[in-house]
Amino acid sequence: MAQASTWQRLSRNGAVRFGASVLLVLVLVALAAPWLGTVDPAAMDASHIYAPAGTRAPFAMADGSSVPHALLMGGDSLGRDIWSRVVYGTRVSLLVGLFTAIVALALGVVAGTIAGYFRRADAILMRFMDGLMAIPAILLAIALVAALGAKVWTVVVAIAIPEVPRVTRLVRSLVLTLREEPFVEAARALATPTPVILVRHILPNAMAPMIVQGTFIMASAVLTEAILSFLGLGLPPDVPTWGNIMAEGRIAFSQYPGAVLWPALFLVPTVLAVNLLGDGLRDVLDPKFAKR
C-alpha cells in the first residue's frame, strides 16, 4: 500500500477532525460575532439586570435608540447581554490562546536552540529553566500580571513565560539529536554559517513536535486566561472574556447561576477541542513524543 500523505493521515484521524471542526466553528463565531444576534457587549440596559435566559425584549443602547433583542443567556448585574459578551469573548480567548502559544514557542525555540547547539550556554540556561519550572505556573503568571499590570500583552506574556521551560527542554532535546545527523555534519563541512544551519537544517526538522506542543500550550493558555480573569487578576473587567463574565457572575451565583455557568458552555468545549486536536496531531505527526 502506498504511504498516505501527512494531510491524508491527518484528515483520517478522528481526534484531529473533531478538534479542528470545533475550532473552526469557534473561529467563525469569533469573526461573525456582530451578526449572531448580539448587541454591543459593553451596552447596559438597566431593565435587563439579571434578566432570565431567553427573555425577548428591546435592548436600549447607549445612544438612546432601542433594538429588538433576545437575551439568549440572560442579563448580568449591570444589565449587559451575557450572550453578546460570551460571543465577543470568543475573540479574546482565541487570540490570547494563539498569541500565548506563539510567544512561548518563540522564546522556547530561541532558548532551546542556544542550549542545544552551544554547549557552553547549556548548563546555565537549563539550570535557569529548572528553577523557573519549580514555581507553580499559575502563581508565576499571577505574580507577573501583578508586576506588569493587566493589559492584553502582559497577560499573554505572563501566561507564556511559565510554559517556556517545557518548550526549551523539548527544542533542546530535538536540537541535540539533529545536530549529530549526517546532513548537519555535511552542512558544517561545507562551512555553512551556524545561523544558516540552525534555521535551514535543524529547525524545519523540529517543526512537528513543536506544532504539537504549541497546540497543548494554546489549550492551557485559554484555561489559564479564564482562571486569571476569574480571579479578577486578568484582563480589565470591561473586556468581555469568558473568565471575566464568570468573575462578574460570582457575587450573585446563588441567586443567578447563569452568568457563571453559561460561559463554561463555550470554555469547556474550546479547551477540550484544542486538547484533542493536540492529541491527534501528536499521534499523526510525532508518534514517539509522549504528552509532556
Place this chain on the structure above:
Amino acid sequence: MLRFLIQRLLAVVPVLLVVSIVVFLILRLAPGDPAAVIAGNSATSQEIEQVRKQLGLDQPLVMQYGIWVGKVLQGDLGYSFYLNKPVSALIAQRIEPTLALAFGTIVLAVLIAVPLGTLAAWRLGGWLDRLLSGFSVLGFSVPVFVIGYVLIYLFSMQLSILPVQGYKRLFGSDAQGLWPWLRHLILPWATLGLIYIALIARVTRASVSEALTEDYIRTARAKGINEVAVLLRHALANAAVPIVTVIGIGVALLIGGVVVTETVYSIPGLGSLTVEAVLNRDFPMIQGVVLFFSVLYVLINLLVDVSYLFLDPRIRY
C-alpha cells in the same frame, strides 16, 4: 545512601537559587520606585525612605538581593504594609485551611486514582479503561472553578445537603470540631481532586499496564498466585516509581488549583491570601507566598526522589 541524600540536597540548591532570583526580580518588573512599591499605595514619603534604608534599596541590585536572601534564610519574608503584619506571620495564620485542602486532596486522590488506574490497566480496553480515558480528557479540559460551581449548584443549591461556602477551623480557639470541618471540605476536595485524580490514574494505568507485560507476571500467574496478589505485589509494586513521580509533579498543578478552589469556596487560606495580595498590590506578600509555595513544591519533589530508594531496590546511587 548518605551520598545519594547529599547529592539530592545539593541538586536542590541551584533550583532554589533561581527561584529566589526570579521572585526577587518580579518586584523590579513593577514600574516605579521599588521602595514605594513595597511600602504600598498609602505610604508617606517618610515611610518610603525608611523602607529604602531598611532593605538597602539605595545599594546596588546584587547587594539588595543579598540582604533580601539573608533575611529570607532567617525566616523573615518581609513586611506587608497593607495588612500591617510580617508576611511569615500572615502565612502561618492562613496555612491551616490550605494544608487541609491540599493534603486531603492528595490523600483522597491517591486512594481513588491508584486503584482505578490499576483496574483499568488490568482490563485494558474494558469499560472502566474507556471510562477513565474519557474522564481524564475531560478532567484536563474543565477548569477547576467550573467544576466547583457545578458542584455547588448541584449539591448545595439543588440538593441542599452541603454548605455553599466557607471554612470551619479544626484547630485553634474558634474550632468547631471534626464534622463541620469535614462538611465544608467535601466539595472543595472533590473540586480540586478531579484533575489530580485524572492525572494520577492515567499514569498508574500506563505504568501498571507496562509492568503487566513483564515475564515475572507470567511466572507469578503460572505459579498460581491469586490475581489480586499479582496486581498488588508484582505489578503495582513495580509500577510505583512513575506513580510517585507524578504525584510529586502534580503538586504544582494542585497549588494552582488551591488558589482557584479557595476563591470559589471563600476559604480563608493561602490561595485567597495570594489573590487579595495581588488585588491590593501588596508585593512583599506576593513574593512571600510565591516563594513559600515554590519551596514547598521543591521539597515535596525532594521527598519523592528520596522515596525511590525505598520503592525500587534496584536504584542505588
